[in-house]
Amino acid sequence: MNWIDRLLPSLQQRLMVALLLPLLVLCTLLAGYMASVRHNDLTERLLEVADTTSRYLSDSAGFALFAGDREQLKLLANSVLSAPEITAVTFVDTQFQPLVSIGQSAATGVEQFAEQPAAVAQLHGPVWFIHRPVVAVQVMADDFDEQGVASAVLGSVLVELDNGWLLKHQAESLINIVLVAALVLLAAAVVAVQISRGISVPLRRLTRSVEQIDAGNTQVDIYLQGPRELALLAEVLSRQLAKTRDYSARLERDVEKATAQLLTAMNDLEEAMEAKDQFMAKMSHELRTPLTAVIGFTAALADEAERSKREEYQRIIASSSQLLLKTIDDVLEFARSNSGELKLDEAEMNLRDTLADVLAIHRQRAEQQGIVLTLQIADELPQRLWGDAVRIAQVFNNLIGNAIKFTERGAVEVEVAVAGALANGRLQLQCCVKDTGKGIAAARVRYLFNPFAQEDDSISRQFGGSGLGLAISRSLVELMQGEIAIESREGVGTAVKFTLCLAAQSELPPTARVELSSQSLVGKLILIAEDHPYNQTLLQRMLARCGAQTVVVDNGARVLEALNDHAVDLMLMDIHMPVMDGVQTAQAIAKLDDAPPIVGLTADVSSSEHRAMLAAGAVKVLVKPIDEQLLLATLTELLGRPAPPSSGDGLLSSGEVPQELLETLRGTLELLGDAHQCGDTARVRGALHDLTGLAGLYGMSELRQQVLALRAALPSLSSQQVAERIAKMLTLLD
16 A cells, blocks of 8 residues: 555554554544533533523512512512523513513514413524513412412513523533543553554664665674564574675675776776767857858848849858858768867868858847957958868857857957968968957966866856867867967957968869850769659759759669669669668669669768668769769769869759749648648648758748747647648748
């Protein structure tokens, strides 16, 4: 019985309850019985006083009432008022009109008692009332020599008795009964405590010994006194404890040998966990800023009509997307290699455009805080440099973000100057990001480049952040053969200065590039195996721009059917497909004669999946999102054609939404409404997932925001509210 265990956890409590509960019930019953008996006795006494008094007055008041002697009536009434129960006496005539009233009468009119039975006490409110008729007796007739009055009613006497007297005595009796019962229970409790302690105390001591043994103290002394059964149990436990001591001594020797090995393993595990935590923190820190720019400028692009502004927004979105993708690639590479090393991807770059894009990302936030954000670049800086534009943008992004975060008002200045030329043909750039913010204590500056380091704990609570920005920036600067340092004064501001070494011209031989032409892949038939319809359309558009013909299937089984019907030059195959996945399909194709080359496509960056696809027969694996230039370079390499450069943005390059996409979106919205009406949560989740992905892929930011808002609020919305939101989204597609 679990409730008993919770209510009475100890043995002593249960013994006390077992002893006292029956006695408590018995005392309660006896007290109730005695209170009832006392109540009846007091009530009978009050009624007896009422009857006796009324009878006495009725018998004594005949002559005075007959003679109209009011003084005599008053004397009779006063003679009985000395009784504590009686509060008032009233004599009335035959018409129940008061003649004499003595005491504090509670009756508002004695006429009401005329219809009530005589000589019967009745309770009216706080007072008992009894009236009795006064009858003439024979002696009175003889004395007054009158005839016909032997049985005459001369009037009535009304006696009032205080019910409060009855209640008072009943309360006193009840208190006495309760006191007696309490004394009995107290005496019983003392006896019960002594009995229960005689059992529970030895058992408690034995329990403490067992607990100490369980905690590892094998030197405990076992208490051997108490009832015979407990003493026997303690003796057996003592013998077993002696055996345990011997076993523990042998076990400790074995544990000591294993402890050294365990400590080594624990240290390795802690290092691995620390690396994992560092990986997760870096990923969160580095993804948010470019992702914010992509989302914000995508929404702004949909509302902007001016061509130059749209081109600027597109350039910022592209730059932020590349920064985001590059960060993800590096973090995943770090997770695979567990080395923490970053690699530079140097290419021709325009540092002015790169920094302008970075400042555009932070400008809105700076303006909201009233901060002037400026950029100063030396005129002698070459227009074209060779370096990793994404890494450079990442460094400036971290430093500018920190400067704005810790500056309440004033300015944030970004400066780039040419420090000089190096012997290896590279330029050394002197860069500085300075602000007029709160500044940093001198004692804390040297710790700020440590991973997860911040000035103090309040910084994280007030401003957020993981404390990785400066650590990542230092790693990137050092990777580009530069140095970084912080100069700060509290209350004045902070300046982060660093150097970069960039090549004034490419150190690699130039690669031949051809213009994008609709003839690049003319005459080539490419099989696209992709289960998602809009990824199919995206790949078709990319290939059609270069003149290739395509055949599209949505699962591995249909790939084999298409190979029988078409002379395919090359296959683009998604690894994750229904019916037969890409690995299974590639294995089946490898058994065919004259099998065309296979290029695997996947969103999974794990090397194990790439190796499985390559082992199955694929010649190359590309990671989604597909880079158009890389895809076309791969195809032309495999098909013997030069790769055209990237141009445009896939399905969004025309600025028009395909009609088939609008129809699919409408169908998915209708499916969402039907699924919600039927309570099919799986179909609801699937529809929301498709809508979110398609709207984001095609830049339909307003629709995507509404879908995300619906998904967040769905549990609290009624069917009518869901239908209204779906109808609103349908209007966006018109």
